[in-house]
Amino acid sequence: MSFNFDIKKKSNESSARLGKISINGVEINTPVFMPVGTQATVKSLTPDMIHETESKIILANTYHLVLRPGLETIKAMGGVKKFSNFNGAMLTDSGGFQVFSLAKLRKIRDEGVEFRSHIDGAKLFFTPKFVMEAQHIIGADFIMCFDECAPHDASYTYVKDSIKKTHKWALECKNYHDSQENSNYQYLGGIIQGGMHDDLRRESASVLQDMNFPFYSIGGLSVGETPQKMHEVLSNMMKHVVDDKPRYLMGVGEPRDILNGVMEGIDMFDCVMPTRNARNGKLFTMNGAVRIRNSKHKKDDSPIEVGCDCYTCKNFSRAYLHHLDKAKELLFYTLSSIHNVRFMQRFMVALQKSIEEDRFLKFRSDILDIFYDKN
């Protein structure tokens, strides 16, 4: 088992780059989009369908899996990949984000976070060591340090204090992980925090890089700030992040934010957006979003997107999808999710091609025009 990252090309126009991650036998072209399978399932899709969208790596959420089905079950079933029969690559987050966004009555201490499950109110205590043990049992290829994800409007003083904990926890995670056999086939990433404060971001990057992680993620963005603010923070911090390792922007998947992230040198993205939007009837095309619930699609026999190679577009009309959505038929969620996830992968391939052909900035502004001005 092994992990390798090659940068194949650096853009002349921006910090965008093309790369290849090789992780435990799976090859992944970057920049890459990772669909999210929170509860050990990308909602409404079979593993076969995920493969057909050409998604090579997906994400699962440690917080959710610890709560349900629980580590005992996942351990008994040989890890989450075997459990869910997914044979691509997988990444788990650390649960930090969910502890701060979903859990009830949390109490942050230096040793970890005490909280109550949002499902049944059960009392839990996440420490760096527990989060490592959990991710070792879950068994994804990429795993993450436990971190505190501060709100986007957190004060300088709060964030300054918060990153101290995040850094202390990162070191504890790393030391524990490195002492375990799992470190031979699971690769632990450090999470850079620092809120919207440029010097704290720089400090966080510097402290974590001294610990020498195999890849780095940027946490604490896409938490309520404007897209402009997110881009500004990234732009100011990314030159301080080592450039020979994969850089992962957590929880980001809106095309605009992906384009801005890539422009600043991000290699990996994940987001529930394509599947959540799909279930809500917002379907993506290279010409912008289609709101399938709109009655103008009632008798439209064209596919969601002409030329799209997904199962849904090859077999079904907008009229049929409009009907399934209106009738709240379960098949709608599957067909719409197939399309949106496949769209994201087609979008990433087009984006990669634009870097290859030195026209990324043009690609970016074209997409921004189509997606955010016309609509």
Place this chain on the structure above:
Amino acid sequence: MSFNFDIKKKSNESSARLGKISINGVEINTPVFMPVGTQATVKSLTPDMIHETESKIILANTYHLVLRPGLETIKAMGGVKKFSNFNGAMLTDSGGFQVFSLAKLRKIRDEGVEFRSHIDGAKLFFTPKFVMEAQHIIGADFIMCFDECAPHDASYTYVKDSIKKTHKWALECKNYHDSQENSNYQYLGGIIQGGMHDDLRRESASVLQDMNFPFYSIGGLSVGETPQKMHEVLSNMMKHVVDDKPRYLMGVGEPRDILNGVMEGIDMFDCVMPTRNARNGKLFTMNGAVRIRNSKHKKDDSPIEVGCDCYTCKNFSRAYLHHLDKAKELLFYTLSSIHNVRFMQRFMVALQKSIEEDRFLKFRSDILDIFYDKN
């Protein structure tokens, strides 16, 4: 386009028979089970998944399709098979059953039934001619006459009066259908009614058979009576039904009722039971039902049924299905429905084999023991 029915073998032990329906290029071994795709979709399954279960023919509901998406849309999309991209055979019911079970404020007249949609309260009037026009637009291979489906406890006088309407409507349906070009590729079945009253059942069979339909269905059973009563009514009536044409027992799909129906010479069955039970976590095996919600499956790495060749059993454990069900994940409904529909088709093949090998009665009593005594 064509329709043919061959009886390949008559059981020595009972009225069970093996046959083959050839309908517009699709070959169907009988006795056959038809999954139900009420709203132009077998709930949660793609057409590819339906084919993988080896279901050659499915059912759609005229009443539901008239209400939503409506005939205008279906006409514009070239019929329901093209609309839903299903290329097997299809049968539509006449809407009679739903008008009497789902619609609000219905008013039965000699010319038809006035009622309000259960979805939006819209006023509709189903006449025999309208129901034929609707089914011509929907375009299934097999279509049905408009009928009144009386409640199981309807009095003798009520049912006697009711079958008069059903017979009058059947003749109107037949005359209209025969006058249309559609009769070259859509085949209209007569529905025998008569409630729980043997002489009215005989009368209904006789009147309809004089009209010479290409196949006959038995309506008004599985409407609340006991399984024993259903079997008794069937047993008393089936000797009066012509035996060289397919006989279809509407809305029946519980294994016990299928076994009893086959024993009395039924060739075709349909029911929402396998998919509805699947969504509720009741999964079928040749050893009886598995309640996947039961916590004993939490860490069970065996498939729903050892030896089952469905996608679900080949790829997923009971533990994973238990988790998906508990987490109310959409993928559960798909995976459980795949299994239950495939189970029904495996069950029908095993049943056919038992007729072939002159051991149907033994097969029947074994299944009844396993399914209804042990459980």
